[in-house]
Amino acid sequence: MEKTEYEHNEYDLTKLIKEEKDLPEGSYKIGFKSVTTRGYRIDEWTGAWVATALIYQIVSGIILFYYYSQVNPYASTLYMIDNVPFGHIILTSHLYMAYAMIALVYFHMMRQWFVGSYKGKWRWLQWTLGVILFLLTILTAILGYMLANTAIAMAALHIGILFMQRSVIGRILPGALINWVEAILVGNYTTTATFSHLLAFHVAIFTVLMLGIFAVHFILFERSGLASEKAEKGKMIPWFPTNLLYATFSAIILVGVIIILSAVFPQKLTLAYGSLEYGTFPVPDWYITPLYKLMDVAGYGLGTGGVPLVIGVVIFIFLIPFIDKYHKKGALERPWITAFGIYFVMGIAVMTIWGYSQPGLTQTRLLTEYMWWTMTLVTFLPVYAMRFAKKDGEEIAN
Amino acid sequence: MDKSKNNIPEPERRAFLKGAGLSVAALMVGGLSLERYAVPKDRSVPVMDNFPLAILEDPSGTPITVSDVEKYAASTTTKTSPILVFNYPLQDEPTFLLALKGVKITTPKTSPSSGFGAVSAGSNAPMDGIIYDSTHNISIIALSGICQHLGCVPPFLDYHPGQNVPFESELIGYKLNGTGATKWPDYGLIYCKCHGSQFNPVWGGRNLYNNGPAASPANHSLPQILLATDSSNHIYAYGINSSNAVIRTHLKYPGGETYGSQVKSEDLTGGTSVVKSSRSTPTTLTYFKGTSPISSGPSTLGVNQVSNSVVLYKTTVVSNSGPWKGTF
Numbered sequence: 130m131e132k133t134e135y136e137h138n139e140y141d142l143t144k145l146i147k148e149e150k151d152l153p154e155g156s157y158k159i160g161f162k163s164v165t166t167r168g169y170r171i172d173e174w175t176g177a178w179v180a181t182a183l184i185y186q187i188v189s190g191i192i193l194f195y196y197y198s199q200v201n202p203y204a205s206t207l208y209m210i211d212n213v214p215f216g217h218i219i220l221t222s223h224l225y226m227a228y229a230m231i232a233l234v235y236f237h238m239m240r241q242w243f244v245g246s247y248k249g250k251w252r253w254l255q256w257t258l259g260v261i262l263f264l265l266t267i268l269t270a271i272l273g274y275m276l277a278n279t280a281i282a283m284a285a286l287h288i289g290i291l292f293m294q295r296s297v298i299g300r301i302l303p304g305a306l307i308n309w310v311e312a313i314l315v316g317n318y319t320t321t322a323t324f325s326h327l328l329a330f331h332v333a334i335f336t337v338l339m340l341g342i343f344a345v346h347f348i349l350f351e352r353s354g355l356a357s358e359k360a361e362k363g364k365m366i367p368w369f370p371t372n373l374l375y376a377t378f379s380a381i382i383l384v385g386v387i388i389i390l391s392a393v394f395p396q397k398l399t400l401a402y403g404s405l406e407y408g409t410f411p412v413p414d415w416y417i418t419p420l421y422k423l424m425d426v427a428g429y430g431l432g433t434g435g436v437p438l439v440i441g442v443v444i445f446i447f448l449i450p451f452i453d454k455y456h457k458k459g460a461l462e463r464p465w466i467t468a469f470g471i472y473f474v475m476g477i478a479v480m481t482i483w484g485y486s487q488p489g490l491t492q493t494r495l496l497t498e499y500m501w502w503t504m505t506l507v508t509f510l511p512v513y514a515m516r517f518a519k520k521d522g523e524e525i526a527n
Numbered sequence: 528m529d530k531s532k533n534n535i536p537e538p539e540r541r542a543f544l545k546g547a548g549l550s551v552a553a554l555m556v557g558g559l560s561l562e563r564y565a566v567p568k569d570r571s572v573p574v575m576d577n578f579p580l581a582i583l584e585d586p587s588g589t590p591i592t593v594s595d596v597e598k599y600a601a602s603t604t605t606k607t608s609p610i611l612v613f614n615y616p617l618q619d620e621p622t623f624l625l626a627l628k629g630v631k632i633t634t635p636k637t638s639p640s641s642g643f644g645a646v647s648a649g650s651n652a653p654m655d656g657i658i659y660d661s662t663h664n665i666s667i668i669a670l671s672g673i674c675q676h677l678g679c680v681p682p683f684l685d686y687h688p689g690q691n692v693p694f695e696s697e698l699i700g701y702k703l704n705g706t707g708a709t710k711w712p713d714y715g716l717i718y719c720k721c722h723g724s725q726f727n728p729v730w731g732g733r734n735l736y737n738n739g740p741a742a743s744p745a746n747h748s749l750p751q752i753l754l755a756t757d758s759s760n761h762i763y764a765y766g767i768n769s770s771n772a773v774i775r776t777h778l779k780y781p782g783g784e785t786y787g788s789q790v791k792s793e794d795l796t797g798g799t800s801v802v803k804s805s806r807s808t809p810t811t812l813t814y815f816k817g818t819s820p821i822s823s824g825p826s827t828l829g830v831n832q833v834s835n836s837v838v839l840y841k842t843t844v845v846s847n848s849g850p851w852k853g854t855f
């Protein structure tokens with residue numbers, strides 16, 4: 130067997146609470162690790178930004194929560210914008226930070242994907258929890274988007290509910306169970322019940338889940354250390370104050386950028402549910418469109434082929450640490466995984482733009498196939514070509 | 528890895544497995560009893576026994592008449608037609624009120640598989656619940672505004688008359704002066720901008736339109752809400768054509784895709800009933816059943832009754848412009 134560059138996966142979770150010995154700065158059970166200067170490279174901080182976004186969402190969300198009323202969703206949202214001091218900026222920044230958070234989650238995930246830091250020690254667990262956090266982030270965002278009771282939000286809710294009933298989800302789950310799942314989401318489906326349920330999920334259930342899983346995700350990170358370096362005596366920079374200051378500064382910058390953007394481009398609330406208007410309509414938020422489009426361009430129409438496809442993709446991502454059997458770490462050393470990663474990034478981008486410009490339009494199967502196969506070609510071919518070129522170069526050098 | 532497994536003595540492992548099994552079982556039983564907390568008692572329980580008899584009013588509370596609606600009538604040359612919407616049978620359930628000039632709307636046995644105009648009014652083509660004014664040659668029909676695909680409502684689902692091809696439908700190949708499949712029908716279509724479902728209102732209750740350049744993702748027609756008039760030409764809604772489909776959001780899963788009896792029995796769950804009217808119930812109503820108009824007391828309509836007398840409800844017709852501007 131080829132020698133692997135990875136640490137072995139550690140499946141015995143009881144070892145997590147055992148003291149770690151032989152660390153450069155002594156031994157401890159749970160604590161913040163010091164890192165070498167390499168740890169301050171910006172690409173090692175993608176997770177910190179996501180965490181910043183999460184904390185900002187909680188703080189701004191609490192303020193918004195004081196004014197939101199599930200009995201009068203649209204009116205109370207308008208009230209926040211018009212009558213709460215700085216309400217417009219707080220609401221807009223909550224929205225923009227959600228955008229940022231989702232974008233950063235993608236960024237964070239793809240970075241680990243290409244670097245290959247999802248294997249070894251507890252990292253497999255950290256990755257799988259991360260995938261759950263990714264799903265929770267998107268779900269929470271969608272719920273938040275529904276809370277204002279705009280026409281587009283209700284369209285999304287109606288579509289979502291009917292989708293659950295009519296897609297494989299509803300067809301596989303027995304009648305009583307799908308009824309239960311639906312009831313948990315919308316109660317008896319009256320306006321008030323619907324919005325109390327959505328609110329509970331958005332501000333409490335999903336958020337608490339996210340915080341809890343994030344805590345474990347973070348502890349695992351501190352326990353495993355950076356994937357890209359080995360701790361070395363004498364080269365470590367202590368966590369306090371350097372690391373703390375660095376984290377604080379990067380957080381302040383992110384929050385600052387978002388607040389400035391929200392002050393300059395305040396968001397307008399779109400058409401209320403029930404208003405009648407000819408002409409142009411709001412389209413779904415950009416982070417929803419790829420999901421929606423994926424179900425659509427699967428080529429089998431909404432509901433039949435799309436849902437299993439989405440589930441399949443999620444399961445694949447979830448299981449990557451176990452699917453990836455390569456022994457070396459570099460992106461080109463794991464060509465298949467890297468190519469699939471590029472494919473994923475491209476697919477998400479294409480579907481976001483496509484879904485945003487033609488949200489509801491199903492394309493012909495020929496065009497769909499053409500698109501997917503072209504993408505397959507342009508992702509796999511260059512990766513293998515580059516890998517070949519690299520090997521060639523190495524051989525010449527030797 | 529193997530080592531760590533062997534570290535745990537056999538009896539302990541068994542005890543652990545047993546414990547885990549028991550906990551899972553307990554959780555499942557507990558989860559089942561939790562169901563009643565998650566599922567409200569009034570879920571899937573109809574808010575009333577039968578469809579309400581509802582008088583159509585304008586936003587100021589005045590009953591509207593046939594001639595009021597006829598002012599909005601669209602013909603084959605109409606460019607824009609205001610949307611008229613009222614909630615029926617429950618609140619939050621928009622229904623289109625359409626007046627079409629120059630056509631007697633009848634319902635064919637099945638949606639025609641070709642063509643795009645009105646179906647010739649054969650002697651036995653039913654007009655159930657459609658108001659026809661022979662002096663002006665105007666039909667008034669009410670069709671559910673909840674898309675039969677995944678439930679989009681107005682303004683996403685919207686009526687576009689013959690001279691108004693929405694941009695979204697041009698994307699799938701419709702043209703204003705197209706021929707064959709690409710032709711935008713004479714009276715236009717109710718078009719859903721969510722995923723492109725098409726419904727042809729001049730086909731009455733069988734309005735699913737699959738004769739265009741792309742098929743509708745929906746697989747049922749928009750349910751047709753039955754209309755009647757009284758002696759002063761006020762308009763009433765009194766039910767849903769049971770030879771047609773169930774309102775999408777009322778489908779009970781599984782087995783919720785049938786016609787007929789289900790239209791009558793399962794439709795009134797998951798919402799709030801329309802408001803009771805303080806007016807007195809009309810003594811006679813006129814409505815189309817089959818091909819001929821019938822006049823009779825409202826109790827023969829099978830509408831909601833409380834202790835043997837018909838209760839009158841009301842619902843407001845709103846529009847995107849004009850005097851009835853409002854939200855549904």
Ligand code: FES
Nearest residue numbers: 674676677719722
């Ligand atoms: S909801 Fe109308 S076409 Fe999908």
